[in-house]
Amino acid sequence: MIEVQNAIKTFDGNQVLKNVSAIFEAGKTNLIIGQSGSGKTVLMKSIVGIHRIDSGHILYDGRDITIMKRKQLNQLRREIGMLFQGSALFDSMTVLENVRFPLDMFSDETEDEKDRRARFCLERVELSHAVDLYPSEISGGMQKRAAIARAIVLNPKYLFCDEPNSGLDPKTSLLIDKLIQDITHEFNITTIINTHDMNSVMEIGENIIFINKGEKAWQGNSNEIYDTGCQPLEDFIFASELFKKIKHVHSSNK
Amino acid sequence: MNAIEKVGEYASLMYRTITKPDRWSIFWKQYVNEVKKQGIDSLWIVVIISTFIGAVITIQMVLNTENPLLPTYSTGLATRDTLLLEFSSSIMCLILAGKVGSNIASEIGTMRITEQIDALDIMGVNSANYLILPKITAFMTIIPCLVLVSMFVGIIGGYCVGIFTDIITVHDYEVGIQYAFIPFYVTYSVIKGIVFAFIISSVSSYYGYTVKGGALEVGKSSTDAVVNSSVLILLFNVMLTKLLLT
Ligand SMILES: Nc1ncnc2c1ncn2[C@@H]1O[C@H](COP(=O)(O)OP(=O)(O)OP(=O)(O)O)[C@@H](O)[C@H]1O
Ligand SMILES: [Mg+2]
Secondary structure (H helix, E strand, O other): OEEEEEEEEEEOOEEEEEEEEEEEOOOOEEEEEOOOOOOHHHHHHHHHOOOOOOEEEEEEOOEEHHHOOHHHHHHHHOOEEEEEOOEOOOOOOOHHHHHHHHHHHHOOOOHHHHHHHHHHHHHHOOOHHHOOOOHHHOOHHHHHHHHHHHHHOOOOOEEEEEOOOOOOOHHHHHHHHHHHHHHHHHHOOEEEEEEOOHHHHHHHOOEEEEEEOOEEEEEEOOOOOOOOOOHHHHHHHOOOHHHHHHHHHHHHHO | OOHHHHHHHHHHHHHHHOOOOOOHHHHHHHHHHHHHHHHHHHHHHHHHHHHHHHHHHHHHHHHHOOOOOOOOOHHHHHHHHHHHHHHHHHHHHHHHHHHHHHHHHHHHHHHHHOOHHHHHHHHOOOHHHHHHHHHHHHHHHHHHHHHHHHHHHHHHHHHHHHHHOOOOOHHHHHHHHHOOOOOHHHHHHHHHHHHHHHHHHHHHHHHHHOOOOOHHHHHHHHHHHHHHHHHHHHHHHHHHHHHHHO
């Protein structure tokens, strides 16, 4: 479980996070949703400590990272996996080397064991056929999957995904979403996902936090999202004709 | 951002860079790779430039010292000392600042904007140490070789003038390059080279590591890296010369 308490973050006088508090539960896919520019990435990077928040606390199962020294922080980070908006695979390494990298860096297993573990993770994301290719030689969806394999190779307790399906077609998006959800349940991970894709919200929204202009405006799950009474959220969800129709059907079914 | 802030930021980056690597085996792998990339791949440019400059200096020396009062060995002597004192260290490093510096800055800068550095940090890797230390150590250890090669090849360049033209006789040149040879000049050049190598690799890494934005900024940072390391090389050249030769 990750707890954010009264987080405030300012960049050059521009307050991006305005007193955000939230709880992200273990074994669930926790979603952060909101418009582009609302501060989702900043919130996520603050939680993992890439940005240091100005005030407030961030607790990983009770461990406060805002007061940690760099060494302790690095220790904690070995329990964290992260999937970046642009995959962030290392260009100079093959897919297999990318996935092996955290093991090479931190694990004391034998070469054989590391290799087996890396290949197991690649199999889990169905990339066994592409192990020897470089990131530039595989498609965007495959890069995302390789990045997921790299993020889970050290058995993380916490998994962060920044827009895992940006730039992917709806079907591939769904596959990636399902993959993340399955892994989350399988290994009881505390997973936090940034997204503005309503499909993901409906499919895997077990705990949803809506950020509006740097403030938490609503929290709930995908069943509750139709009737929130929160105007900015309604504007966000029902921006498209499709979702207006879905809402219509949903309310007439009641 | 003003200059003092930049110096502070540079110093704190170097403080994080110059520590014990997380894994020696990975460090060595990176190190060997960098030696190959910065050293071996720079060899041809060093050889070509030094040969031609050695030849040109020799020709210029002959043309500009057509004075019967000057001894015949003066051309070889002047060529040798120009190469040993300045060309093979300072000028060679200015040229390498363009090649190696821009390469380092754009490589690290690209990793920054594509979040690869964030990915390293998230894993709990000391990204500065992992990325920058192998580059600095590799360049500093390979530069003495490049400097020595440049000296040697430059002198050969002058030799070729003696062999293939009648501007100067081989005998005069041979006498000249051996006349009043001061071995410390070689040491002096190598020391300068090592200092300049540190400047090039660390300053360029700094500019790459601190890029913000996109591809445009990466290009700009690699230009900044080359310009600023060149200026620093010139500055340190004066200081080191004062320190070592007077
Ligand atoms: N490093 C930074 N320095 C200054 N301002 C920043 C920085 N990072 C983000 N911001 C600002 O914070 C605000 C929120 O940005 P953020 O990247 O969190 O948006 P987002 O919700 O992730 O949007 P998107 O869905 O487009 O990814 C933006 O106005 C942005 O200009
Ligand atoms: Mg974002």
